[in-house]
Amino acid sequence: MENLNLILPEIFISIAIMFLLMIGVFKKNSSSLVYNLSTISLIVLLSLIYNLSSISDTSIFNGSYKIDKLATLMKLLVVGSGIFVMLTTSKYLQINKLNKIEYPVLILSSILGMIVMISSNDLIVFYMGLELQSLALYVLASFNRDNLLSTESGLKYFTLSALSSGLLLYGCSLVYGFAETTNFNEILNNSKESQYGLTFAIVFILAGLAFKISAVPFHMWAPDVYQGSPTSVTIIFAILPKIAALTVFIRFLYIPFANMSEQWQIIIVFLSIASMLFGAVAAIGQKNLKRLVAYSSIGHMGYALAGLSTETNQGIQSSIIYISIYLVMNLAFFSCLFMLRRNEKYYEKIDDLSGLSKNHPLLAFSLLIILFSLAGIPPLAGFFAKFYIFMAVIEESMYFLAIIGLLSTVVAAFYYIRIIKIIYFDPEKEKYETNHHLGLKVTLAVSTIFILIYFIYPNGLTEIVSKINII
């Protein structure tokens, strides 16, 4: 019974999903009720997970499921940002007539999948979580059924994701073949340096995972899917799966394959450099804000991977700090996107921001802070995220990676300040509506203030993260 207490959050959310589905089916016009109940159950979930945060690291179910500091923190991040996503998107769904009962239930299922992924310590459990997450996301991507772009993006995501899952599974089966087990810790014990088959397995598994966080060269789906999906789903794509997949990256690299760092380090460095450079260069020509976010998130994932490539605790911690600040910046940025509404229509082109500072000074100022932070200019939070990464990278004397990373920051700064230029220097357009719902305003205010005043007390986050020692 002890074991069941530890997975109470997972049990709760599974029951909540089924219960909410029942309500939705048997009660007419219950979509907003289900939506609100989902938000509440996410809040309950958050507190349940927080409850477990004091427990020391334990493995349950024959070592296939792990509750440790890393898992708890990442789950808190996933569920916390899930709550904020729910808060920001409710009005968007109403206006675009997407507020069906399936929508929040699908989000909850994908969050359940992510939680399982984060805690998994076994290939099979990991794969189950991954597929639960992905299946829910395929449907969400094409949720706007009548929209050609949305259905296309759902199909595209499904096809490519299935391919990558296939690669991943092939890698997993190779691991099983050579290590004769699916448990992460036992793989570590059974694997030997001389088993070349495992090297193949690493390549396949990393390729599959890189697809999930859209690292170059497995990024092709991201811009189309980001642009085509409804914005309320794009915000999920940009934040939640990245947190989960990054955790899985940490687990794979530092538990089963910890002995084979010579093989994977070069792969991670390559993924990181390619993502940073490509994310910076390809975003320059974009006209659509959602597409731009896709490229910028590719670049940001490059930085997070740079931290992972260092093989040190500090590197892992810096990646976790990076992803935490990244998710706040993205929440803030998408909240701004949701505010660009006029006559029941949402605008998402960069040109639609033109002259925003004249009619909406506060919104423009928030965007200014967010964009400079995304560009990594001090004293905003984004700078500290990069600072910790480069601290870790330079500690390991990986100067090449550091220099490429910082130079691509300069290139990336170009397209961020180009948006600022459009907001502040260009002629104004028609006013947007200002009657936003409370959840959206709160999300924007909280996240922007966090970004702005992070430098006053940067220790809070580092203290929490410094308790995570994987190696």
Next chain:
Amino acid sequence: MNFPILSSLILLPTIGAIFILFAKSSNDKYQSSKYVALFISLANFLLSLYLWYIFDKTSVDFQFLENREWLAGFVNYKVGVDGISILFIILTTFITPICIISVNETIKHKLKEFLIAILIMETFMLGVFCSLDLVVFYLFFEAGLIPMFLIIGIWGGQRRVYSAFKFFLYTLLGSVLMLIAIISIYWIAGTTDVERLFEIGIDAKYQNLLWLAFFSSFAVKTPMWPVHTWLPDAHVEAPTAGSVLLAAILLKMAGYGFIRFSLGLFPIASEYFVPLIYTLSLIAIVYTSLVALMQEDMKKLIAYSSVAHMGFVTLGIFTMTEQGIEGSIFQMISHGLVSAALFLCVGVVYERHHTRLISKYGGLVSIMPRYAIVFMVFTLAAIGLPGTSGFVGEFLVLMGTFKKNFLVATIASLGVILGAAYMLWLYKRIIFGEIVNEDLKSMLDLKRFEILILFSLVIPIIFFGFYPEPLMNSIEASVENVLDMYNLNITNNLAYKN
């Protein structure tokens, strides 16, 4: 626990900016916002004067130290001043109120935001000169990009977007390499605390690369040839107050950085790279002076003259002589005052005639006699006429250079002649001669507030020209300390090699 005077100096403008942001101003031209900004900046000026008064000029240590834990484990928020940085602090707090008064007519829209940007900028600039930790220094150094980018971009002229981008990306590219160097220093020496680093020193084998990384940042900011091209663009397009801040203070950050960090942290590398600095400085002095001769736009001419003057500064610093370094610091302070004054002068005629082309002006002496007089003073100060502050700096720099290298000093002296040529020619074309344009006749002479700000600049320029003692007193001990440390390091290194 002492009163944290430096932190309050740094924070006061930001507090003022927040106040302006939230305070309601009567809608006619934001008069009250301007008075608040002016009051805050003047209070800050008085505070810095008080700081100078209680500052112990005979001591070589950093004073008014504050040390607080900031990034747990590795970086502390540490500020302090010595005889060198205190002068730059006073320069900053002196120039800021002048900028704020000068916006009277030049800024037509969004005055409130402009004042906020200027005050935030002041915070960052003061932070640069106070910080005694490399990461804190970097933070302030980089953060200044944001308000300056907005000042050029929002309130600038025709090609403001291009200039703002060029300014931002040039400086960012230079500084990211410095960030790598700072982090490397942390892993090499175990700290980024400047005072600690002075004590323990940095291993000679790393110094050259680290020096180059710092150099890349400071060279862009100084600016040195060939990365100076952002400066004329930024100056031309920035509003008058922006140009003043840029020329008077932002450029000095790099000179300050050379003295404090390049000489202090990497003495062996500094010695090694002296020929490079000499070459670049001489090219800057001679080449940009020639370029300045050819300019048709007044602001551009003054911008190029800034590059030439900063060439003297870098030359003086890397002579590693007492005269050279003291001269450089004096030259920076003097150039801060003179270039600010010249940009304000250009601003005065630009407001009236809406062009900066030299050919559109002529014969202003008969229309604006008072203007002609103050402009004369500033022109002569820019040339370095004895009796103005410009002379002392240039003279000391050249003296230091003659001590080290005769040829370099001779070529640099050429620059003085060229400087006289382009400034006097500019003066002749604008102030003397025929009145080329009928419109000019309607131009009014200086208004009261213009007289106020221009005369408040004339006074220190003449005063320090005749009596440089107060400034010299303040920097002497610190410069000697910098040089002693430098020479000690060089001799130790030689002894170690032998």
